[in-house]
Amino acid sequence: MDNDDLRRGKPTNHKVFGESTAVLAGDALLSLAFEYIACKANNVSPDRLVRVFAELSSAIGSKGLVAGQLVDIESEGKVVSLKELEFIHVHKTAKLLEACVVCGVIIGGGNDNDNEKVRIYARFIGLLFQVVDDILDVTKSSMELGKTAGKDLVSNKATYPKVMGIDEAKNFAYHLMNQAVQQLACFDTAKAAPLYHLAYSIANRQN
Amino acid sequence: MDNDDLRRGKPTNHKVFGESTAVLAGDALLSLAFEYIACKANNVSPDRLVRVFAELSSAIGSKGLVAGQLVDIESEGKVVSLKELEFIHVHKTAKLLEACVVCGVIIGGGNDNDNEKVRIYARFIGLLFQVVDDILDVTKSSMELGKTAGKDLVSNKATYPKVMGIDEAKNFAYHLMNQAVQQLACFDTAKAAPLYHLAYSIANRQN
Numbered sequence: 001m002d003n004d005d006l007r008r009g010k011p012t013n014h015k016v017f018g019e020s021t022a023v024l025a026g027d028a029l030l031s032l033a034f035e036y037i038a039c040k041a042n043n044v045s046p047d048r049l050v051r052v053f054a055e056l057s058s059a060i061g062s063k064g065l066v067a068g069q070l071v072d073i074e075s076e077g078k079v080v081s082l083k084e085l086e087f088i089h090v091h092k093t094a095k096l097l098e099a100c101v102v103c104g105v106i107i108g109g110g111n112d113n114d115n116e117k118v119r120i121y122a123r124f125i126g127l128l129f130q131v132v133d134d135i136l137d138v139t140k141s142s143m144e145l146g147k148t149a150g151k152d153l154v155s156n157k158a159t160y161p162k163v164m165g166i167d168e169a170k171n172f173a174y175h176l177m178n179q180a181v182q183q184l185a186c187f188d189t190a191k192a193a194p195l196y197h198l199a200y201s202i203a204n205r206q207n
Numbered sequence: 208m209d210n211d212d213l214r215r216g217k218p219t220n221h222k223v224f225g226e227s228t229a230v231l232a233g234d235a236l237l238s239l240a241f242e243y244i245a246c247k248a249n250n251v252s253p254d255r256l257v258r259v260f261a262e263l264s265s266a267i268g269s270k271g272l273v274a275g276q277l278v279d280i281e282s283e284g285k286v287v288s289l290k291e292l293e294f295i296h297v298h299k300t301a302k303l304l305e306a307c308v309v310c311g312v313i314i315g316g317g318n319d320n321d322n323e324k325v326r327i328y329a330r331f332i333g334l335l336f337q338v339v340d341d342i343l344d345v346t347k348s349s350m351e352l353g354k355t356a357g358k359d360l361v362s363n364k365a366t367y368p369k370v371m372g373i374d375e376a377k378n379f380a381y382h383l384m385n386q387a388v389q390q391l392a393c394f395d396t397a398k399a400a401p402l403y404h405l406a407y408s409i410a411n412r413q414n
Contacts, residue, residue: 035264046253057242062235
C-alpha cells in the first residue's frame with residue numbers, strides 16, 4: 001500500500017471480494033474468535049473460560065457492538081444528540097475494549113470489584129478513543145493522519161467537535177482520560193502500568 | 208402468513224429490514240448462541256462446556272457452514288459436479304447437525320467412539336435432508352410443499368435429481384438413511400430412539 005492508498009483509504013473487503021464474501025468472512029472470524037479461545041487457551045481453568053465466553057459474546061451481541069452499529073447506521077444523515085453519540089461509541093467501541101480487559105481480569109483470577117473497576121476504565125478509554133478520533137479529523141491533515149482528514153464533515157457524520165465545539169471536545173477528552181486512570185488506583189501500580197500507558201497513548205495519539 | 212404468502216415464500220429479513228440490519232441480526236444471533244450456552248447451561252461441568260464451544264464454533268466457521276455457503280454462492284449458474292454438491296451440503300447443512308448431536312454426546316459424557324459414531328450419523332442425515340429436499344422439489348406441487356415447487360429447475364441450481372437422475376437420487380436417499388442408522392447400532396436402542404426417529408422422518412418427509 002503506497003501513500004496514495006493511505007490517503008484514499010484502503011478499499012474494504014466488501015469492495016474487493018463482494019458483499020456476500022465479506023459478510024461470510026465476518027461470520028467466520030466471529031466463530032474463529034470463540035474457537036480460538038476454546039482450543040488454544042493454556043493453563044486456564046474451564047470455569048474461567050466459560051465466564052470469558054459469556055463476557056465476549058455479550059459484548060458482541062444485541063446489547064453490545066451490534067446495537068452500536070445499528071444505531072450508527074440508522075442515525076446517518078440525521079441530527080444526533082450527545083446522548084445518542086455516546087450510546088453509539090460506548091457500544092461500538094468501548095464494549096469490546098471492556099470485554100478485553102474484563103477477560104484479562106477473569107483469567108488472572110480477579111474478584112468482582114476488580115472486574116467492575118477495569119470495566120469502567122475501559123468504557124472511559126473507549127469513549128476517549130472516539131473523541132480523540134473526531135478531534136484529529138478536524139485538526140490534522142490527511143498526510144499526518146494516514147487517512148483522509150475532514151471526512152466526518154463531508155459525510156455529515158455526528159462528531160464531538162460538531163456537537164460540543166472543538167475546545168469543549170478537548171476538555172472532554174482530558175476528563176475521560178482522568179476518569180479512566182482513577183479507576184486503576186486500587187491496583188498494584190507496576191501490574192497496572194500497561195493500562196495507564198494505554199490510556200495516555202490513546203489521549204495523546206497524533207494519528 | 209396465509210397460503211398466498213406460503214406459495215410466494217415469506218420475504219427474507221434482507222427484504223423487510225434492509226441488508227445492513229439483516230447482517231447485524233445474523234451477527235447478534237451468532238453471538239447469542241454462545242452467550243446462551245455460557246450463561247444458561249445448568250448442571251454441565253465447565254470442561255464439557257468448553258468442548259461444546261469448540262465443537263459449535265468449528266461447525267460454523269471457515270471449515271464449516273461458512274465454507275459451504277461460500278462454495279454454494281460461487282457455484283451459482285455454473286455446472287456443479289457431484290463432489291462439489293456434496294461439499295456444499297455437508298458443510299451448509301450436515302456440519303451444524305453434527306455439532307448438535309456431538310454436543311449432546313459431550314454433555315451426556317460420551318466417549319470419543321460415541322462422538323465419532325453420531326458425527327458420521329449426522330453427516331448422513333444432513334446429506335439425506337438435502338437429497339430429499341431436491342427430490343420433493345421436482346415431485347411435489349407448491350401446495351403440497353408449502354413453498355414454491357420446481358424453483359431449483361427455474362433457478363438453474365445444482366440438485367441431486369439433476370446431476371444423477373430422479374431414480375438414482377431416490378436410491379441414494381435410501382442408502383444414506385441406512386448408513387445413518389447403522390451408526391447407532393452400538394447405542395442402547397431405547398436411548399437412541401429419537402435419533403432413529405429423526406433419520407426415518409427426514410427420509411420420509413413429504414414437505
